[in-house]
Amino acid sequence: TQLLEQSPQFLSIQEGENLTVYCNSSSVFSSLQWYRQEPGEGPVLLVTVVTGGEVKKLKRLTFQFGDARKDSSLHITAAQPGDTGLYLCAGARAGGTSYGKLTFGQGTILTVHP
Amino acid sequence: NAGVTQTPKFRVLKTGQSMTLLCAQDMNHEYMYWYRQDPGMGLRLIHYSVGEGTTAKGEVPDGYNVSRLKKQNFLLGLESAAPSQTSVYFCASRSRTGANTEAFFGQGTRLTVV
Numbered sequence: 090t091q092l093l094e095q096s097p098q099f100l101s102i103q104e105g106e107n108l109t110v111y112c113n114s115s116s117v118f119s120s121l122q123w124y125r126q127e128p129g130e131g132p133v134l135l136v137t138v139v140t141g142g143e144v145k146k147l148k149r150l151t152f153q154f155g156d157a158r159k160d161s162s163l164h165i166t167a168a169q170p171g172d173t174g175l176y177l178c179a180g181a182r183a184g185g186t187s188y189g190k191l192t193f194g195q196g197t198i199l200t201v202h203p
Numbered sequence: 204n205a206g207v208t209q210t211p212k213f214r215v216l217k218t219g220q221s222m223t224l225l226c227a228q229d230m231n232h233e234y235m236y237w238y239r240q241d242p243g244m245g246l247r248l249i250h251y252s253v254g255e256g257t258t259a260k261g262e263v264p265d266g267y268n269v270s271r272l273k274k275q276n277f278l279l280g281l282e283s284a285a286p287s288q289t290s291v292y293f294c295a296s297r298s299r300t301g302a303n304t305e306a307f308f309g310q311g312t313r314l315t316v317v
Contacts, residue, residue, distance in 0.1 A: 098243065119303070131311055132246070177245060189297050189299075189304070189306065191236075191306065193247070194245050195244060196245050
């Protein structure tokens with residue numbers, strides 16, 4: 090059972106276009122993280138959102154956490170070839186026995202063509 | 204900074220063979236994790252450890268064993284490899300402090316079972 094549904098799975102766009110990746114769940118998470126992974130490397134954290142309705146910006150990337158803390162989105166403005174990679178959302182639950190375990194979405198493979 | 208180091212990076216096994224994947228972290232993190240990554244599935248948690256001498260099952264533990272004899276090392280063992288265990292394996296670690304701290308990932312081990 091995939092608790093975090095990420096869409097789309099594949100995205101191929103031209104340089105300069107905008108895009109949005111969605112991460113949805115029926116469960117509530119205490120926080121939602123977005124990672125980026127390059128080929129042959131491990132995931133690297135981009136951002137953590139913890140408050141319902143929170144919006145964080147990282148240069149051309151905008152991350153939003155849903156009001157009910159069940160969904161999140163990543164929006165990239167004016168995509169560049171350097172944005173190409175695998176984007177993963179991951180949710181963490183609160184509680185003493187959560188131990189930082191993460192539930193990952195399926196990932197979105199983004200290709201930005203020059 | 205070494206961070207999280209995994210060895211080996213690549214391995215080909217025959218069905219029924221055994222092997223051990225080693226993960227070492229130099230950040231004095233209490234929590235360590237083993238994930239597997241398969242196409243279209245994101246990362247799934249195999250086993251995790253919240254401290255030296257302790258381990259626990261994750262989402263997909265069958266066919267794997269782990270040990271954490273030293274705080275900095277987390278070993279993942281396959282006693283009798285099966286083709287279904289062909290995957291990319293990632294180790295991660297994070298500090299116990301704070302509910303939403305960053306998880307640091309190794310570069311991965313690409314395992315093929317033939």
